[in-house]
Amino acid sequence: MEVIDWGLARATGRRVAAPGPSVSRDDARSAVADLRALARYAVGPVRERTGLDAGDAPDAVVVDRATWVDSNVDGFRVVLAPLLERMATEQPSIVTAVGSRVTAVQMGGVLGYLSGKVLGQFEAFTATGDGRLLLVAPNIVAAERHLDVEPRDFRLWVCLHEETHRVQFGGIPWLAPHLIGEIHDYLALSDLTAGDVAGRFGRAFAAVFAAVRGHDGASLVDAVQTPEQRVVFDRITALMSLLEGHADHVMDDVGPEIVPTVATIRARFDTRRGKQGAVDGLARRVLGLDAKMRQYTDGRAFVSGVVDRVGRDGFNRVWSGPDSLPTRDEVLDPAAWCARTAPDLLG
Numbered sequence: 001m002e003v004i005d006w007g008l009a010r011a012t013g014r015r016v017a018a019p020g021p022s023v024s025r026d027d028a029r030s031a032v033a034d035l036r037a038l039a040r041y042a043v044g045p046v047r048e049r050t051g052l053d054a055g056d057a058p059d060a061v062v063v064d065r066a067t068w069v070d071s072n073v074d075g076f077r078v079v080l081a082p083l084l085e086r087m088a089t090e091q092p093s094i095v096t097a098v099g100s101r102v103t104a105v106q107m108g109g110v111l112g113y114l115s116g117k118v119l120g121q122f123e124a125f126t127a128t129g130d131g132r133l134l135l136v137a138p139n140i141v142a143a144e145r146h147l148d149v150e151p152r153d154f155r156l157w158v159c160l161h162e163e164t165h166r167v168q169f170g171g172i173p174w175l176a177p178h179l180i181g182e183i184h185d186y187l188a189l190s191d192l193t194a195g196d197v198a199g200r201f202g203r204a205f206a207a208v209f210a211a212v213r214g215h216d217g218a219s220l221v222d223a224v225q226t227p228e229q230r231v232v233f234d235r236i237t238a239l240m241s242l243l244e245g246h247a248d249h250v251m252d253d254v255g256p257e258i259v260p261t262v263a264t265i266r267a268r269f270d271t272r273r274g275k276q277g278a279v280d281g282l283a284r285r286v287l288g289l290d291a292k293m294r295q296y297t298d299g300r301a302f303v304s305g306v307v308d309r310v311g312r313d314g315f316n317r318v319w320s321g322p323d324s325l326p327t328r329d330e331v332l333d334p335a336a337w338c339a340r341t342a343p344d345l346l347g
Contacts, residue, residue, distance in 0.1 A: 004077075004080075004084065004100055004103045004104050005101050006104065008104035008105065009073050009076075009105075009108040009111070010069065010070055010108065011108065012105050012108025012109060013069035013072075013107070013108035013109070013111040014070075014112070015108075015112065016108060016113060017066055017112045017115040018115075020064065020138025020142065021141055021142045023138070023141060031137050031140070031151075032137055034151075035135045035137060035140065035155055036059050038156045038159045039060035039133060039135065039159045040057065040059070040060075042156065042159040042160050042162075043056070043163060045160065045258060046160060046164050046254065047167065049250055049312075050167055050171075050250060050312075050316075051313065051316055052167040052319070054166055054169075054170025057166060058132065060135050060159070061134050061135070062134075062135045062137050063134055063136055063137070064137065065115040065116060066115070068118065068121070068136050069111045069112060069115050071123060072111050072114075073111065076107065078125050079125050079180065079183055080187070082187060083184075116142075117139065118139060119158050120133070120135045120136060120159070120161065120162035121133075121136075121165075122162055122169060124179070124180075125180060133162050133163070134162075135158070135162065140155060140158055143269075147265070147268040147269060147272060148268075149268060150260075150261050153260060153261045156259055160250060160251040160255070160259075161247045161250070165243065165247055168243055172319045174321065178322050179236075179239060182232060182235060183236065185232050186229055186232040186233060186236065189226055189228045189229045189232065234328045235327075238325065238326050238327055238331050239325055241298050241299035241331045242318065242325065242326060242331065243299070244296050244299045244300075245296065245299015245300040245302055245303045245331075246299065246303050248296050248299065248300040248303075249304055252300075298331050298332060299331065301334070302331045303315065303334075306318075309342075309345075309346060310338050310345040310346065314338070314345045317342055
C-alpha cells in the first residue's frame, strides 16, 4: 500500500482548484501563443544580464490550473520518494488505507488552493530528470486584468522571472542535486515513531488555532519540524530566497529595456502581494506562505545589495558551489556575504 494515495491527491487538487477567468476561445489561444513566444524571447536578455547560459530553451509548457496540480503531484512523488520508502519500511503500522487517503486529501487541498496563485514555475524535479518551464495561463490573465496592466508587458515580465529560474538550474549543474539533497536530508531527519507523529498532530492543531486567532509566526511548517530539521530548513530557506530574489532582480533589471511599463507593473504587483482577503490571509498564515513572500523581498534586497557592492561577476561567485551560498543571516546582510566571498572586490 502506498503512503499517499496519489490518484486521490490529484483528484482532490483538481476539485479544489477554482475555475479560471472567463476567456473566449480565441483569446485563450492568443494568450497561449503569446506566452510561448515571450518565453522564447526572454532567453536572450536573461542570458545577457545574468551571465548564465543554459542553452536554448525548449518551448514553455502553458497549462491550466488542473494540469499544474497534476504536475506538482508528480513532483512531490519524486521528491518525497526517500521518506515514503522509509516510512513503509520502518513504520508500516503508520501506513494505512485511511492514512494514505487523509494525506492525499491534505496535499490535494493545498495544491488546489495554490493552483490559483502561481503564475509560473520551473520544474527542476521530474521523473525524467528533465526540467521544464510551466506558465499558468489563467492565473497570468487573471493577474493582468486585476492589476489593469498592459498584457504583453506583464506576460514578458513573468517570463523573465521564470526564465531566470531555468538558467539557474540549467546553467549551474550542481544546483538541482544540491537542493534535492538538502530536501532529502530534511526528510531523513523526520522522527517516524508513533509518539512523535501524534505529538506533531497536536502541534499542528495548535498552529492552525493560533493562525485563526491572527497570531504572527504560527504555521504548520514550523509546528511539525524537529530542531535538527530547523537547521536544514534555514539553509533551504536561504537558498530559496536567493533563487527567488535573483529572479525578481533580473526581471526588474532587464525590464526597463524591453518592458516599457515595468515600474507600474512592479508597484501594482507588490501592492497585490501585500493585500489579501481575510480567508486568503488565514491560509497564508497556516501554510507559512507569508515567509514565502518574504523570500522575494529579502532575496531581491540581497542580490541588489551584492551587485551594488561587487558587480554582477562578483555576485556570480554565489554559484561557485554550496559553500558560496548565503546563510539565512547573510541574506539579510549582503555586506557580510561579500566580506566572506568577494573581499578582493570590495573598495
